Amino acid sequence: MIDGMFKKVARPLATIGLCFAAAISLQGCVAVIVGGAVMGTFAATDRRTFGAQAEDKAIVIKGETRMNNVLGGAAHINVSSFNRRALLTGEVADESAKETAEREMRSIDGVQSVANELQVAPLSTYSVRSNDALISAKIKASFVDTKDLYGSAFKVVTENGSVFLMGRVTQREGNLAGEVARGVSGVRKVVKIFDYITEPELKTMLATPETQEVAK
Secondary structure (H helix, E strand, C coil): CHHHHHHHHHHHHHHHHHHHHHHHCCHHHHHHHHHHHHHHHHHHHCCCCHHHHHHHHHHHHHHHHHHHHHHHHHCEEEEEEECCEEEEEEEECCHHHHHHHHHHHHCCCCCCEEEEEEEECCCCCHHHHHHHHHHHHHHHHHHHCCCCCCHHHEEEEEECCEEEEEEEECHHHHHHHHHHHHCCCCCCEEEEEEEECCHHHHHHHHCCHHHHHHHC
């Protein structure tokens, strides 16, 4: 009952926030706007420890700084991190640049693994990045509207129509999320980079006092 009440309240708020953000901004701005409007509701359902959340933010900042210092404007690289698992997406000039980016990322304190999804290709255009932001927003809204999925448990990164899903989820949730993402218009492929947990672990997380308090 508590779970159902929580989702009933969270879904419309998330959908409104995500769609509004996508309509006016690129991917980075979506995170800022959605974060301010919705994260208060979702804070208790982030399945990372507070330490991991803080470390992920630090990893992204350090990673972006290093990518800019080493490769500069010759590359377009997005750095993402979830539970200390880093993801590199975007475009670089050649294989050497791709290897350099991964090496720099792996050398950052706290990074446990790196998924290097950089493409050797010309830099993406503004319109492509705008469309990617819209796709990510649609997927997040679809997650919130899907029974048995918690939108805040997932991180969605879209690059030139390729969608990368991150999060601490069960195998069941991961499979369902992949199906939902594939059904969104404009998605070319879906890559799952999940940190899997068991169903008993999920049940324990959902039963924490913090989650129950939000659901009231």
